[in-house]
Amino acid sequence: MTRGRPAEDLRDTALAEVELTHGLARTWQTPSGFWGALATVDHKIIGRRYIATAFVFLALGGVLALLMRWQLARPESRILSPDLYNQVFTIHGTNMMFLFAVPVMEAMAVYLVPLMVGTRNIAVPRLNAFSYWMYLVGGVLLWVAFVLDMGPDVGWFAYVPLAGPQYGAGKRADIWAQMITFTEISALAVAVEIVVTVLKQRAPGMSLDRIPLFVWSMLVTSFIIILAMPAVMVASTSLILDRLVGTHFFNPAEGGDVLLWQHLFWFFGHPEVYIIFLPAVGMISSILPTFTRRPIFGYLPLVLALVGTGILAFGLWVHHMFTTGLPRVGESFFTASSMAIAVPSGIQIFCWLATIWYGRPVLKTPMLFILAFLFTFVIGGLTGVMVASVPLDTQVHDTYFVVAHFHYVLVGGAVFPLLGGVYYWFPKITGRMMSERIGRWVVGLLLAGFNLTFFPMHILGLQGMTRRIYTYQADMGWGGMNLFVSLSSLVLATGFLLFFIDAFRSARHGAPAGDNPWGAATLEWATSSPPPPYNFVRIPVVESASPLWDSPDALPVATGLRMDRRELLVSTVADAVPEARESSPGNSIWPLWAAAATTILLIASIFTPWAVVWGAIPVTIALIGWFWPKGTPEDES
């Protein structure tokens, strides 16, 4: 169709508004139907899928948590057998870390970052589609294994030799390790896309000091992912090699080392915490200005705090190994670096307090989540300082004190802001508001339920209750508090249930939201809710850090992109000066086939190393198909 009129100028400058929107919609739309849905590369559709899938895993993991609390409510209870309990806590941890927390943060970024930086699609969108399929398969692999009683039972950290060939019978640990491979491929892919999107696809004028803080946090997070995840892929691959091929990476008798596993795992495992936490603080820094009616206080210190956290994140993995008998000097170094992380965290908290102090707080649900965050996260951060101290850690390590600590940090520090973010961006994603009334109940129930559930665990830990025990004896005197914790967990579960009900209900029947229901300042609110497939009719031009507040009537726009093929504006890294028009790949089914081929390779290699050889053939075919020129306008440019 476009071929017929090659001479005609199809750039947006030359076209009327109606013609332009129709043309853009035709170019960027996702075809309807089953195959269209599978072939889409629209970051919003993939982001929505990612978010929905991650929340499904959250719900499933929550059910496991309730099962554990049911078992632990009474001493010597026999609701779960030790074998099942070990699978349940392993899958709860693995699921929450690898299938919920990291993916959901990346999912929010996949949806929001292109909108916030004012571009039409995420960079390398087909890779994005591929990454979703990989993530989905990894999650399904874990849960199907669980249903078949082959769920990993070695803990989410899978310490060797328990997870090694001699003590980890069956395919349970292999399934864990290969699930890691799936989710890491997907996380790395998304991280690369976000780095490229943020650095090269920002709207004209959005220099580095005008980037919304959520985007900054995702940029830092993506770099952490790129640097940390390879360590765990090395670890899990070595584990599979040890188990399947008979290598000796972790076998002390043949020159391997058991502690090598812990170093590799925690070199990833500790940055992992910041991979989850930084996007959450980014959300807070992005939501807070909207509900305090003023720009964030201390933009530069906040950015520096994000970057500083990202760098420090790589210097503290050893604090997970304080009881393994490392040299004292090393331990002191890691104590100091672990405590130093309190400085950037402190900076952020003080800046938010100053923002609230000088703003005019509007206590809507997202803001309430931020207050709930401050209440709980500060506790988690301070207990973090306690476990950072080597001598104290020797008492509380591997006890319920640590369980309490990291739930305060991960639920208080990441899930609360995330839910606030969902309430905040829900109208953008669905075009409908979530209920304010139910939202207040959700915050209240979660805050109360969470603290009642997890605060007593600090005391249980100090009273000697160790982690990962499927039961305890009546004479330990932990029964009463455990029962209390289990009952409180029901309050917490009710809060989550209410949240899910509200989300489902509001997606269909919520009050329609306008483009900018909260009166926010960043670019994602400059387009309609939900955004059209092309995000922005014309690419906005940014002149300040709060564009919608500083140009309330109409944003200046950049023009000159074509509408007959997928085109993006590429800009410079520092100042976002437009450099070029770049074509963006169209829909393709090949990422799905490539994911299917990779799935075959990875799952078969649980059973035989030859799968890596034979499985490479379908992967190669799928990649050839993926990159074969198909004569589309995007290919030709």
Added chain:
Amino acid sequence: MKPGRAARLCFLLLCLCCAGCTGWQSAMDPQGPAARRLDQLFWLFTGTAALIWLLVMLVLALALLRRRMPPEAVAEHRSTVAVGGAVAATVLIITGLTFASYLATRQDSAGHADALVIRVRGFQWWWEVTYPDAAPDHSFLTANEIHIPVGRPVRIELAAADVIHSFWVPNLAGKQDMIPGRDNALTFTVQQPGIYRGQCAEFCGLQHAHMALLVVAEPPEAFERWRAAQLAEAQAPRTPEAAEGQRLLEIKACGACHTVRGTAAAGTLGPDLTHLASRQYLAAGMLPVTRGALAAWIADPQTIKPGNNMPMVSLSADELQALSAYLVDLK
């Protein structure tokens, strides 16, 4: 799953035996200088943390509730100073806490020349305890219960036989991992006689929850008496029933894994039973050592502690009686 009768019985016994024993595995109830230092450090950290948390919450509450004046451009400069001050205070506080924890560690790592050396090896899911001595006939093996003299430093040398375990007696000291292929050690002194419970702290498989040990701290004389008693061979059977029990122990599968010094049973896969009845607990803290509990355990170890390595050996009721009569006499 319906708990077996035996298990229920044992559970009851256990409740009766140990009602009111709380605090015997608690970091909050230190019984030696090492644990006491940790406890003081803990309260220092907790106090500081509570104070900081209260301050932050106070500022947050004020920020939310305070009355607002319209133009505040001037005040922003002051707040920069305030935020800067808060950050500086954070740096000072964590420097102080780092220093405090460094001092506590340094005191711990001081060597002790006259320490009593005890070797503890972690197995799935029990503890092998060796009291080494320069004279081989003066060293002996026991399991799951460590006796130590009060007032003398004790150096526990830690090793693992299979997977990683972690030695933790919270009333006495912090924990230390037992890692295959590595040697670790832990030194502490106990000042009060008493019985302190510890538990494996590193996830080690199916029965990680039931891998407890006792530390019995007693006056030096009592310790020496105990030591002398442990060095002796097993008590010879005093009744015909017990003699039958010893015969069964030797010809049935028991002797393949367990040692009873002075008999033909010389297996090394399970705990040494030579002085089983001198210990308080059976199966790493699962059951008290009574004749009933012994019979229940032997009759069905897999229901009491599912997944443990002791098989269910089929014995008739009479055989079970005889065996338990013999074992309960192994003081």
Added chain:
Amino acid sequence: MTALRCAALVVLALAGCKQEERAMRLDPPIAEAMDAVALMPDGIGGRPPEVHVAMGNPYRGNAYQISQGKRLYEWFNCRGCHADGGGGSGPALMDGWWRYGPDLVSIYVSIRDGRPNGMPPFRDRLTPEQIWQLTGYIQMMGAYSASAAAPGRNDRMFSRPSENRAPAAAPAPGQP
């Protein structure tokens, strides 16, 4: 949403698969019945107990039981004579050459009752369940192709490739 629906379908399809059993305890009557093997008069070959068949041959393809068998192989010092299956003062167990038959019952009886020329009976040292676990492991050790349930290498010096890399190279029968 389509993707979710597909995922649900996949989960449903896979949920129909067989669960991997991990039995930790045999009921005493079953354990006793497990010992009732019918043996040919010459002591080689026979019929496994009915309960063994009824339970679906639980010691053969089950990774957990095989790993238990492997542990017993270590603990009861089978290595002392048979080494890591390569043979020492006792015959090799992985060269595909069986003096007393390759079937489960023959192996079971060899362990339980012993064989001439040095193989001691383990009747009084192992329970029937343990002997079956060992039987499963030993039969797998000598198999020509590796089973998916085979364990990996040990955490110690090992004189042969791990069981899941079978068939391990082994001397032909008759050679030293």
